[in-house]
Amino acid sequence: xxxxxxxxxxxxxxxxxxxxxxxxxxxxxxxxxxxxxxxxxxxxxxxxxxxxxxxxxxxxxxxxxxxxxxxxxxxxxxxxxxxxxxxxxxxxxxxxxxxxxxxxxxxxxxxxxxxxxxxxxxxxxxxxxxxxxxxxxxxxxxxxxxxxxxxxxxxxxxxxxxxxxxxxxxxxxxxxxxxxxxxxxxxxxxxxxxxxxxxxxxxxxxxxxxxxxxxxxxxxxxxxxxxxxxxxxxxxxxxxxxxxxxxxxxxxxxxxxxxxxxxxxxxxxxxxxxxxxxxxxxxxxxxxxxxxxxxxxxxxxxxx
Amino acid sequence: xxxxxxxxxxxxxxxxxxxxxxxxxxxxxxxxxxxxxxxxxxxxxxxxxxxxxxxxxxxxxxxxxxxxxxxxxxxxxxxxxxxxxxxxxxxxxxxxxxxxxxxxxxxxxxxxxxxxxxxxxxxxxxxxxxxxxxxxxxxxxxxxxxxxxxxxxxxxxxxxxxxxxxxxxxxxxxxxxxxxxxxxxxxxxxxxxxxxxxxxxxxxxxxxxxxxxxxxxxxxxxxxxxxxxxxxxxxxxxxxx
Numbered sequence: 001x002x003x004x005x006x007x008x009x010x011x012x013x014x015x016x017x018x019x020x021x022x023x024x025x026x027x028x029x030x031x032x033x034x035x036x037x038x039x040x041x042x043x044x045x046x047x048x049x050x051x052x053x054x055x056x057x058x059x060x061x062x063x064x065x066x067x068x069x070x071x072x073x074x075x076x077x078x079x080x081x082x083x084x085x086x087x088x089x090x091x092x093x094x095x096x097x098x099x100x101x102x103x104x105x106x107x108x109x110x111x112x113x114x115x116x117x118x119x120x121x122x123x124x125x126x127x128x129x130x131x132x133x134x135x136x137x138x139x140x141x142x143x144x145x146x147x148x149x150x151x152x153x154x155x156x157x158x159x160x161x162x163x164x165x166x167x168x169x170x171x172x173x174x175x176x177x178x179x180x181x182x183x184x185x186x187x188x189x190x191x192x193x194x195x196x197x198x199x200x201x202x203x204x205x206x207x208x209x210x211x212x213x214x215x216x217x218x219x220x221x222x223x224x225x226x227x228x229x230x231x232x233x234x235x236x237x238x239x240x241x242x243x244x245x246x247x248x249x250x251x252x253x254x255x256x257x258x259x260x261x262x263x264x265x266x267x268x269x270x271x272x273x274x275x276x277x278x279x280x281x282x283x284x285x286x287x288x289x290x291x292x293x294x295x296x297x298x299x300x301x302x303x304x
Numbered sequence: 305x306x307x308x309x310x311x312x313x314x315x316x317x318x319x320x321x322x323x324x325x326x327x328x329x330x331x332x333x334x335x336x337x338x339x340x341x342x343x344x345x346x347x348x349x350x351x352x353x354x355x356x357x358x359x360x361x362x363x364x365x366x367x368x369x370x371x372x373x374x375x376x377x378x379x380x381x382x383x384x385x386x387x388x389x390x391x392x393x394x395x396x397x398x399x400x401x402x403x404x405x406x407x408x409x410x411x412x413x414x415x416x417x418x419x420x421x422x423x424x425x426x427x428x429x430x431x432x433x434x435x436x437x438x439x440x441x442x443x444x445x446x447x448x449x450x451x452x453x454x455x456x457x458x459x460x461x462x463x464x465x466x467x468x469x470x471x472x473x474x475x476x477x478x479x480x481x482x483x484x485x486x487x488x489x490x491x492x493x494x495x496x497x498x499x500x501x502x503x504x505x506x507x508x509x510x511x512x513x514x515x516x517x518x519x520x521x522x523x524x525x526x527x528x529x530x531x532x533x534x535x536x537x538x539x540x541x542x543x544x545x
Contacts, residue, residue: 021514028512028530031305044515052518052525056545057506059516061351061374068508073515073525217350269509270350272391273308 012039065217095122129167232258334393402478410483436465
C-alpha cells in the first residue's frame with residue numbers, strides 16, 4: 001500500500017493534513033498523539049499584526065457541523081516565526097504549511113516574505129477566503145482579478161510553493177482558481193467555510209457576536225466534492241481538498257474528485273484523534289477499493 | 305494533561321425538575337483539581353458538551369447538570385450501562401488558596417464547589433458555603449454540603465447570594481465562585497481581596513485548539529478552556545466580557 005503523494009516537489013508520507021485554525025500550532029494535539037504520523041500540518045492563520053479576533057460567542061452547533069467566527073486570532077507573523085515555529089520543531093519533524101491572511105495585497109506579500117526565510121515551512125497557503133473578517137479576507141478570494149493580484153504579489157517574494165486557499169462563497173470558483181493559476185500559483189486549496197448564521201431563540205438575536213460565521217463539518221462535504229471537481233477540471237496545478245472530511249472514505253472521495261492531498265478541519269475539534277484514525281483506516285479502505293497507490297486515483301472520477 | 309476516556313454510566317438521579325446527577329465509572333487520572341471540566345460527545349450533535357466536574361475519586365466521576373438544550377436533554381436520558389465518549393481533565397481548576405475561604409455557587413455553578421469543598425477539607429481548611437437558587441424548587445445539594453461539615457447558607461429568587469454574604473458577614477481570607485456572569489460580577493465587586501471566578505463559554509473543542517472561547521483579560525488573551533475556566537478576579541476585564 002503506497003499512501004505517498006507529492007505536492008509541488010514536496011513528498012508527504014500520506015495525504016492527511018490538519019487544516020489551519022483547527023490545529024493551533026500543534027501543541028494541544030501532541031498531548032494526544034505523535035504528530036509525525038501526519039502528512040503535514042497547517043499552522044494557524046497568520047497576519048502581519050497580532051489579532052484578538054471577534055468577541056464571544058464565536059462558536060455555534062449546527063446540523064452535522066458547526067459555525068465559527070474566530071476572526072483570525074493569532075499572535076502576528078513575528079511571534080509565529082520567533083516563538084511558535086521553534087516549538088513546532090520540537091513536536092513535528094516534517095515541513096509544515098504556513099497559512100497567511102491579510103487585509104491588503106502588501107500585507108500578504110510582507111507576511112509571505114517573512115515565512116519564505118523559514119526552512120521549516122514547506123508550502124505557503126494563502127487564505128483569500130476567511131469569511132469572518134470585514135474587509136480583506138474573503139474579499140480577495142471571490143473576485144478573479146484580486147485573486148490574481150494577491151497571487152502575483154506573493155509569488156514575487158517567495159520561492160516556496162504558493163497554494164491559494166479559495167472561498168466557496170463565490171459564483172464561479174473555477175474562474176477564481178484559473179486566475180490564481182495564471183498568476184503563477186503552484187496549487188489551489190479549497191474549500192474554506194461557507195457563510196452561515198444561527199439565532200438564539202430565547203434572546204431573539206444572532207447567536208454569534210459577529211452575527212455570521214463559517215460553516216464547516218460533514219454538512220459541507222458534498223459542496224467540497226463538487227467544487228474540488230470543478231477546480232480540477234479548470235486547472236493543471238495540484239489541489240489540496242478540504243471541507244467536512246471525517247473518515248478515510250471521504251479522503252478517497254475528495255482525491256477521486258481531483259485532490260492530491262486532503263485537509264481535515266472541524267473533525268479535529270470534535271475528536272482530537274480524528275487524523276490518526278483516518279490515517280490508520282486508509283490502507284484498509286484502499287484495499288477495499290483495490291487501490292495500490294493512492295496517487296493513482298487523483299482526479300480519476302472527473303476526467304472528461 | 306487531557307485524556308480521552310469512555311465512561312460507563314453507573315447511576316442517574318433526578319435532583320430537581322430539570323437538574324440531574326450522573327455517576328460514571330472509568331479512568332479519572334487526568335482530573336487533578338476541583339474546577340476542571342469534561343467534554344462529552346453525544347449522538348447526533350457535532351460539538352461536545354462541556355460539564356464541570358462535581359466530584360471524583362479513583363475510578364468514579366460525578367457530574368450535575370441542568371437541562372438547557374439538545375445536549376443536556378439527551379444526557380438526562382442516559383441509562384446505567386450506557387457509555388459516554390469524554391475528554392477529561394480539561395481546564396485549570398482552583399488553586400486551594402486561603403485558610404478561611406468562602407465558596408459561592410449559583411445554580412449550575414454549584415457542582416464544582418462540592419469537590420472544591422472536599423479538597424479544602426483534605427487540607428484541614430473548613431470553607432463556608434453560599435448557594436444561590438432561582439427558587440426552593442430548584443435547590444439541590446444543600447444537605448450534601450452540610451454533611452461535609454460546612455456551614456451552608458442558601459438564597460432564593462430575588463434574594464441574591466451576595467445579599468446573603470452581606471447579611472452573614474463571614475470572616476474570610478479568600479473566595480471562590482462559579483455561576484452566571486452577573487453573579488460573578490456582583491461577587492467580585494462586593495468581596496474583599498482577590499478571589500477565583502469560574503467562567504462559562506460556548507466552546508469548539510474544549511482543549512485549546514480552536515481558540516473559539518478566547519476572552520480578553522487585563523493580563524492578555526486567555527482561552528477559557530485551557531487558561532480558564534477559573535480566573536483571578538483582578539484579571540477580569542468586565543467591559544470586554
